[in-house]
Amino acid sequence: MRIHRKRGWEIPESQVTPEPLVLSRRALIAAAGAGAMLLPAAKAKAQWFFRREQTPTDPWMRNPAETPDLPPAMRNPRYQPGRAISPEREPVTYNNFYEFGSSKDVWSTALRMPMRPWTIQVDGMVEEPATFDLDDLIRRIGLEERVYRLRCVEAWAMTVPWTGFPLARLMDIVRPLGSAKYLRFETAQKPEAMVALRQSWYPWPHIEGCTVEEAANELAFMPVGLFGKPLPPQNGGPFRVVFPWKYGFKSGKSIARITLTDQRPRSFWETLQGSEYGFWANVNPEVPHPRWSQATERLIGTNERVPTRLFNGYGEFVAGLYTNLQNERLWA
Numbered sequence: 001m002r003i004h005r006k007r008g009w010e011i012p013e014s015q016v017t018p019e020p021l022v023l024s025r026r027a028l029i030a031a032a033g034a035g036a037m038l039l040p041a042a043k044a045k046a047q048w049f050f051r052r053e054q055t056p057t058d059p060w061m062r063n064p065a066e067t068p069d070l071p072p073a074m075r076n077p078r079y080q081p082g083r084a085i086s087p088e089r090e091p092v093t094y095n096n097f098y099e100f101g102s103s104k105d106v107w108s109t110a111l112r113m114p115m116r117p118w119t120i121q122v123d124g125m126v127e128e129p130a131t132f133d134l135d136d137l138i139r140r141i142g143l144e145e146r147v148y149r150l151r152c153v154e155a156w157a158m159t160v161p162w163t164g165f166p167l168a169r170l171m172d173i174v175r176p177l178g179s180a181k182y183l184r185f186e187t188a189q190k191p192e193a194m195v196a197l198r199q200s201w202y203p204w205p206h207i208e209g210c211t212v213e214e215a216a217n218e219l220a221f222m223p224v225g226l227f228g229k230p231l232p233p234q235n236g237g238p239f240r241v242v243f244p245w246k247y248g249f250k251s252g253k254s255i256a257r258i259t260l261t262d263q264r265p266r267s268f269w270e271t272l273q274g275s276e277y278g279f280w281a282n283v284n285p286e287v288p289h290p291r292w293s294q295a296t297e298r299l300i301g302t303n304e305r306v307p308t309r310l311f312n313g314y315g316e317f318v319a320g321l322y323t324n325l326q327n328e329r330l331w332a
């Protein structure tokens with residue numbers, strides 16, 4: 001199979017991110033020289049230091065008094081999205097989060113979910129099982145910002161700046177045993193706020209999964225923020241996972257527990273409709289969903305239709321994960 005080899009930054013000029021959202025050339029070079037990672041606090045005054053305060057006027061945000069501010073995070077220039085960031089209003093008001101209902105319009109319901117205190121239990125086949133307080137974990141690991149594309153299996157897509165840390169950093173802390181093969185992500189169940197948990201025909205809690213190799217990939221990311229602010233509940237706040245090369249349903253929201261296991265987790269969507277939503281679910285324009293084409297996608301905010309890209313454009317990072325898995329249903 002020929003894998004898409006074009007590098008992320010080889011993109012037509014017309015699709016480049018608008019001015020205030022791009023790093024200056026000098027900052028890019030400086031950042032690259034620093035290993036494109038977090039810098040010590042002293043350097044954080046540089047112009048490529050991003051941090052926006054929560055504005056109480058944004059109706060889609062919780063009252064800032066109820067959510068601690070995030071520590072500083074700098075944008076990592078290694079991940080160039082190749083297209084404009086979605087207008088903020090869209091990603092935070094157009095969501096899939098079935099615990100709050102099956103419409104796209106769940107944000108105001110989701111805002112009622114308490115986001116602190118928030119603990120994450122990591123257990124199963126690890127050397128150091130632990131329950132972490134989210135704010136302790138954030139302080140311990142540190143944060144960076146990454147602009148990723150997200151492609152929903154329903155053929156809409158967005159481009160957003162997540163603030164968070166690589167999933168691999170969390171794995172470094174708990175240290176998976178050699179026998180662990182999969183991670184199982186379990187979404188919190190907060191029945192007071194998650195009104196659709198009453199809909200007993202759904203297989204709650206929401207479960208998703210990945211392999212330990214996928215979890216170790218540098219792209220696997222754990223957002224706690226969006227647009228430089230704490231991650232709103234409708235987007236999976238206060239703590240979620242994103243696998244930008246897979247269809248969005250693989251990226252579980254509001255995660256309370258991560259279990260390392262040698263059994264492939266049976267996910268929420270797989271249980272509901274395994275023929276349409278499988279375990280791997282890597283983005284591929286040439287493999288249609290049983291009920292629609294995946295050749296193009298609609299960018300929320302502009303409604304522009306653009307071609308879908310193999311692995312959502314992240315093949316250079318992830319294609320190698322799948323070369324020995326040709327017998328698996330990698331694309332659905």
Ligand SMILES: Nc1nc2c(c(=O)[nH]1)N[C@H]1C(S)=C(S)[C@@H](COP(=O)(O)O)O[C@H]1N2
Binds near residue numbers: 091150248252
């Ligand atoms: N717990 C949970 N996680 C979930 C979902 C959900 O319904 N419940 N929807 C998924 C789907 S289908 C998509 S496309 C993304 C959407 O994330 P967004 O609302 O931040 O765009 O979240 C995924 N994670």
Ligand SMILES: [Mo]
Binds near residue numbers: 153249
């Ligand atoms: Mo989705």
